[in-house]
Amino acid sequence: MVNPNPEELETQSATSARHSLIQAETRVTLNINGNSYAVKIEPRVTLLDVLREQLGLTGSKKGCDHGQCGACTVLIDGERIYSCLSLAIMQEGKTITTIEGLGTPEQLHPVQAAFIENDGFQCGYCTPGQICAAVALLDEIKHGNVSAITPDLTSSPPLEALSEAEIKERLSGNLCRCSAYNGIVAAVQQAAGQTPPSPAAAIFVEQTPE
Numbered sequence: 502m503v504n505p506n507p508e509e510l511e512t513q514s515a516t517s518a519r520h521s522l523i524q525a526e527t528r529v530t531l532n533i534n535g536n537s538y539a540v541k542i543e544p545r546v547t548l549l550d551v552l553r554e555q556l557g558l559t560g561s562k563k564g565c566d567h568g569q570c571g572a573c574t575v576l577i578d579g580e581r582i583y584s585c586l587s588l589a590i591m592q593e594g595k596t597i598t599t600i601e602g603l604g605t606p607e608q609l610h611p612v613q614a615a616f617i618e619n620d621g622f623q624c625g626y627c628t629p630g631q632i633c634a635a636v637a638l639l640d641e642i643k644h645g646n647v648s649a650i651t652p653d654l655t656s657s658p659p660l661e662a663l664s665e666a667e668i669k670e671r672l673s674g675n676l677c678r679c680s681a682y683n684g685i686v687a688a689v690q691q692a693a694g695q696t697p698p699s700p701a702a703a704i705f706v707e708q709t710p711e
């Protein structure tokens with residue numbers, strides 16, 4: 502019989518200690534849409550999986566699960582994040598807002614209403630993430646955050662002067678497989694208080710039979 506190598510034994514025990522730490526369930530309290538949820542999760546579980554699998558908040562969508570499509574975008578303390586790239590355990594004590602918390606069918610959030618009025622979606626799969634990103638975008642402008650293409654990097658443009666190019670740049674982390682981009686841009690323009698919306702979107706809406 503071969504005697505175990507002490508170094509190997511040490512590595513094995515360190516690995517198994519790490520695995521049991523990852524697999525141990527922890528109690529976490531999450532503040533989501535004004536409600537407090539107590540969940541028991543492994544530390545490696547993402548916020549997106551907790552929302553969808555444990556809490557039934559399926560508005561946030563799983564597109565790529567790799568931080569590349571934006572379908573899972575939610576707001577944490579008012580800022581947008583990809584919930585598929587965020588561990589749920591990191592969000593304890595923070596304020597989480599998902600699409601379910603932005604408005605109600607009776608009282609839509611202005612951005613939700615703008616998406617409907619400007620044909621901002623087709624299949625709707627990307628829409629919850631697009632709307633959360635758009636809500637954050639408008640706040641970012643109000644807080645003076647600039648983007649990579651803001652002409653004057655010392656201040657953000659006012660909402661009324663937000664260009665289509667800026668909107669597209671600032672929403673570039675949210676993909677739409679149906680390519681409803683004209684309507685999405687128009688919706689953001691409307692929510693920013695601009696008129697008229699994107700000409701391309703306006704033409705599309707006019708041509709759609711009732």
Ligand code: FES
Binds near residue numbers: 568572573
């Ligand atoms: S599902 Fe999170 S970015 Fe695609």
Ligand code: FES
Binds near residue numbers: 624676
């Ligand atoms: S509306 Fe279908 S993916 Fe965007």
